[in-house]
Amino acid sequence: MTTEMTMPRRGAGAGGVRLRAAIAAAFVLARLKPGRLRRVLVGCARGARPASYAETLEVFEAVVTSSRRCAGRYGCLPRSVAVALACRMSGVWPEWCAGVRAAPPFSPHAWVQAGGRTVGEQAEPADLRPLMVVAAASGEGVRDEHGGGDDRGGSGQAA
Numbered sequence: 001m002t003t004e005m006t007m008p009r010r011g012a013g014a015g016g017v018r019l020r021a022a023i024a025a026a027f028v029l030a031r032l033k034p035g036r037l038r039r040v041l042v043g044c045a046r047g048a049r050p051a052s053y054a055e056t057l058e059v060f061e062a063v064v065t066s067s068r069r070c071a072g073r074y075g076c077l078p079r080s081v082a083v084a085l086a087c088r089m090s091g092v093w094p095e096w097c098a099g100v101r102a103a104p105p106f107s108p109h110a111w112v113q114a115g116g117r118t119v120g121e122q123a124e125p126a127d128l129r130p131l132m133v134v135a136a137a138s139g140e141g142v143r144d145e146h147g148g149g150d151d152r153g154g155s156g157q158a159a
Contacts, residue, residue: 018089019059023067026082034098034132041084041096041134048093050136053115056094059086060112060120080110083119084134087112093136094119103127 029037063082064071070079077098084096094112101109101123109128112119118128 019062019066019086022086022089023063023070023078023082025085026070026078029081030078037081038098038132038134041081044085044088045093045096045134045136048088048091048136051087051092051094051114053117053119055090055092056083056087056112056114056119059083059090062086064120077110080112083112093134095136096134097128097130098132099128099130101127102129 029040032040060079060083063079063086067075067079067082069075070082080096080098084094087094094114096110096112098108098110101107103123109123111121111128113125118125121128
């Protein structure tokens, strides 16, 4: 049996070039300050339709399968950004959230949700408190859990 017969072709299927590009871009974007990251993601979300839970879960699984760093415990920010970007390449956008875990261990966290459910998270939704949410609602702005509705104010300190 040859290697070609046993190994999937690189670039085919879930680990394609577009997915790898989304993951690479996510690691670059994850280094931005929170306010700037939020502005970039709002721009990306503009014009997209809301993603379904099934679409988002499929992309989430592809991301964690393709990147060990995204799959790890401390990869929540690049993982969530990669999922959102990969979904956007298909014309949809899940809700991208950054906030804190409200139950031990208390820590910053980033995740995506679709259809009112968190995608790929072990934590219960009640255990997560979003501080920033970038939704697909025509990409006009973000829902800020601290009262602001647009992208112009505050430092957006989260995750």
